[in-house]
Amino acid sequence: MTKIRGVKFFAPISIIIIYLACTNIQTGQTTQRFYDNINGNLRTYGDLTITTPTSFSFSAMGDTHIGSSGGALMARALQMSKNDGDSFAVIAGDDSNTGIESELLTFLSQISDSGLTAFPAIGNHDIFFGGWANYKRIIGRSIYSLNAGNTHFIFLDTANGAFGEDQLHWLTDDLNRNTLPNKVVIMHFPIYIGEFSSLYKISSDEEATIFKNIMHKFGVNLVISGHYHGYGEKFIGGTRYIVTGACNNILDIGNRSGYVKVTVSGTDLSIRQIEL
Numbered sequence: 001m002t003k004i005r006g007v008k009f010f011a012p013i014s015i016i017i018i019y020l021a022c023t024n025i026q027t028g029q030t031t032q033r034f035y036d037n038i039n040g041n042l043r044t045y046g047d048l049t050i051t052t053p054t055s056f057s058f059s060a061m062g063d064t065h066i067g068s069s070g071g072a073l074m075a076r077a078l079q080m081s082k083n084d085g086d087s088f089a090v091i092a093g094d095d096s097n098t099g100i101e102s103e104l105l106t107f108l109s110q111i112s113d114s115g116l117t118a119f120p121a122i123g124n125h126d127i128f129f130g131g132w133a134n135y136k137r138i139i140g141r142s143i144y145s146l147n148a149g150n151t152h153f154i155f156l157d158t159a160n161g162a163f164g165e166d167q168l169h170w171l172t173d174d175l176n177r178n179t180l181p182n183k184v185v186i187m188h189f190p191i192y193i194g195e196f197s198s199l200y201k202i203s204s205d206e207e208a209t210i211f212k213n214i215m216h217k218f219g220v221n222l223v224i225s226g227h228y229h230g231y232g233e234k235f236i237g238g239t240r241y242i243v244t245g246a247c248n249n250i251l252d253i254g255n256r257s258g259y260v261k262v263t264v265s266g267t268d269l270s271i272r273q274i275e276l
């Protein structure tokens with residue numbers, strides 16, 4: 001009887017302890033990266049001049065997983081994007097497969113070889129083995145914003161599946177300072193995957209709700225995420241949330257490899273899926 005009761009109570013308590021420990025680690029890592037971004041002297045990405053500021057296009061690629069045998073599509077995708085007249089690319093995290101130095105260097109060299117400017121976001125895979133130390137030394141900031149044409153781009157760090165309070169304050173301040181009509185956010189973990197909520201999304205419902213309110217308040221046009229290896233989209237509160245994590249051969253069921261082309265025409269942002 002005692003044994004049964006012991007087993008009965010031991011399992012839930014240990015699960016709670018593990019959960020709390022993981023949450024603390026996640027929060028701690030997210031906070032550490034935030035302060036390294038704000039206080040550190042990390043490589044950052046500046047504004048991009050667009051010849052026709054109200055009419056241009058860019059590509060959005062996700063989960064390029066450089067270093068994995070299934071992650072060999074980015075070079076071709078960048079070439080296709082460049083040939084199609086896109087001004088630049090954004091990469092929505094899991095740039096590398098495990099975050100080791102050689103993968104991150106290959107990621108950068110493939111971008112450089114393509115001749116197309118590309119702006120990366122950080123994903124959970126980018127801190128697997130190399131940790132944040134490799135990423136910040138080789139890639140640079142994981143939280144930054146820049147202007148391209150009539151559009152303000154914000155790259156957020158959700159590598160631990162969380163924003164953290166500091167980053168959400170930074171996001172609000174950044175949007176308050178912005179004067180451009182179009183706003184786009186790029187981050188690895190999605191809020192939605194199409195119509196579905198799933199384990200792939202930002203872990204805290206409270207953070208997700210605050211984030212959605214910020215998107216609504218500032219009229220953010222588009223949120224681009226990855227993590228899920230496929231495509232999904234949903235409109236909510238005037239913001240379009242898309243997931244484009246299919247720039248690889250390791251797909252979630254029912255998806256095809258590809259990326260997304262975003263065309264800016266004044267204040268209209270249209271989306272087209274490009275198959276690889």
Ligand SMILES: [Fe+2]
Nearest residue numbers: 063094125227
């Ligand atoms: Fe991924």
